[in-house]
Amino acid sequence: MKLVELRNITKTYRIIFGKKVEALRGITLVVGKGEAVALVGPNGAGKTTAIKIILGLLNPDCGKISIFGQDPNSDIRKRIGYLPENPTFYRFLTGRENLLFLTRMVDPDIPIKRIDEMLRLVGLYGAKDRPVRGYSRGMVQRLGIAQAIIHNPDLLILDEPLSGLDPIGRKEIRSILLNMKKEGKTIFFSTHILPDVTPLADRVIVINKGRIVSDLPVAKIGDIEDHLIQILR
Amino acid sequence: MREVILNSYREAIRDRVLLVVLAFGVAMIFSSLIIGPLTLGEEIRLAKDIGLGSILFFGLLIILFIGNRVLYRELNEKTCYLILTRPITRFQFIAGKAIGLFLTILVTSLILGIIFISYISLLTGSLQITAFLAVIGVIFQLTMLVGIVILAATFLNPFLGSLFTIFVYIFGQMIPRAILLAKFYKHLAIARILSIFHYIFPDLTYLDFRELLIYNNPIPLERILFGFSYAICYSLVMVLVAGLIFERKDL
């Protein structure tokens, strides 16, 4: 079953004075149920644009998108967990209030216990009552992970999930994601940090200058760095 | 959507600007104590006009300072990414923001309104019931401006959005009188053009119950009800248009 399907998506940003930047030049990609797919590419390749289009934050110029076989702007978003690149929260609310607010939009009757459980899981329980404006970059990233997985979604879309974390944090978060994968969740994540890819992903899609240049299972790649240098040359 | 409403209300009500604006509003209401003696026997009238005016102007200031930012912050600081990828439509999001701002305006206007009504009741020695209607009229006027500012925020930055809102406010106040003026001077073509603008800009005079407050001239019930329904419809249309623009927006 296809959970995410993009067909021939193009997206051009218009900057002032008529200048155009082609972010995506007709990409087609499919993510099946239970897969863990990494979207890899250099900075400015179009990773974030592709993810935003999947989520309906951006409207594509042309092409077709379906998620769970439906339009992204529909109720299926209950089943998606999303972590944006450098997530931001309401600075005047505490970590716990932020998480409660975001979760209630998916599940109005969420028990407080579940919130605290999740804060403990991502290692923020001690800071739960501090306003987010006092959080470090890594703590914000942990809160971002918490809000993406708290409603137990079937599909996780994560934009640079491990950035901003210290080595211990990376390990902790990676193990949380690996657990989710074991539970049969589908994970689609972007990264430009190559060592993050292999432990988590089943399949690697390489994107460059708005085009998909390679789409291979991890098993067939061998050393990912060599692979990337080879195709991007 | 409830969460969005509560959250934008909470954000606005905790804003320090609000306290400053409220303090100035209260100061302005009581300013008639100082300038009153200069008015040659028109202290009560001055207190009523200044009080009503301060509720309107400080409401407008809150709309300009806070209203323009409620949406801009979400877009600029990208907190909206986490919200709009949850099961909430963009239209609900905009409506939630508008209602949250409306609640903020309602609460602050009621605070100023109660202070104002108690003040003039003390001055006159009797409860000024007509002032309630006048204050409610001002709240409805501000409701229309909430619609305007939310619309502006969907496609302008806070600075331009404030300019846009002030512009709409000023023209909305001027157009009804300008039409009368044009008709008086028999410039019928100008009057006709102005009448078209009259449909677009909010006509705040429908909710001006100053005549009742100052001169005790009764206002027909139809006019009051028409004013209220006009304000509600106008604000709804503004939020609807804002929603339509926001639906198409790339975030």
Next chain:
Amino acid sequence: MLATFLFQRSIPPIYHHSEPLAFLPSGPMVEVTTAPLGPISPEIIWLAAIQYYGEEKISGGKFEFLTQVFDVLTRIDPLFDHAYQFGSIVIADEGRSPEQAIRILKRGLVKNPSSWIPPFYIGFVFYIHLRDFAKAGKYFELATRRSGAPEYVYRLAAFAYKKVRLRKGSILIWSKIYQNTDNQTLKEAALRNIRCLILEEYLEYLNKGLQRFEREKGRKPEHISELIPEYIDSIPTEPFGGAFKYDSSRDSFISTTYLQIEKIIAYLNNKLHVFKQKFGYYPERLDELVAKGVIDFIPPHPLGRIYNYRFGRVIR
């Protein structure tokens, strides 16, 4: 524009180079331009009007913008009865333009159709200033037909139609204005006018007695006391604190207050002449005499009025 106007108002008068009220948009356009100020606009104009009036009064100005500022005020707030009342009295009295007062009031007649104030004050201006009793009667009667008109309006209508002596009606009007206003300036104006009218009344009474004495005795009196008690009951108190004197050269009674006014006017005209010789032109306003050091201060008008200064001369 209004901001400029308000800013200009806040500058102390000595720095005025041009007249601040000249910035006030004139005519019907002001209704449109002040609209964004909402309920505050009439209050601002009202305060500006009062301040302008006060400044002109102190500096002995010519009240050139008095009509304009009240015109603007009653356009912005056509129901503002007090503005019609105060405006028409000061425009007709101190501004010396009764026709302008009537013009503003006539608009109020239409725009404020339920109030008796505009027609009453049109009648007032016709009666007191223009002495057109037929028209005064017509407007007083119109005022009686509007709700809330007090009883004395009916009496005045009757007075005007019967051409009852002007002074009696005028005293009635002024005393009613005095009783019914909280406006201190208006109270003072009413009091001043009542005193003037009483002064005239007393002079008339004294001179009538004098004439009867001369007719019957065939000679002039040597002293006032000769007239008491046959021809006059007693010498009344002069309302402005002066005294009544018999002036044999004019063969009539005069008030020392009036004498003093004549003296002051002669003095001022003399100084104006000095000013002209020194600077080559007549001052724009009387207070330039003080500003340029020709005199130390302008003596206060004994009746509390403003000197009628026009074209280089003070006239009575």
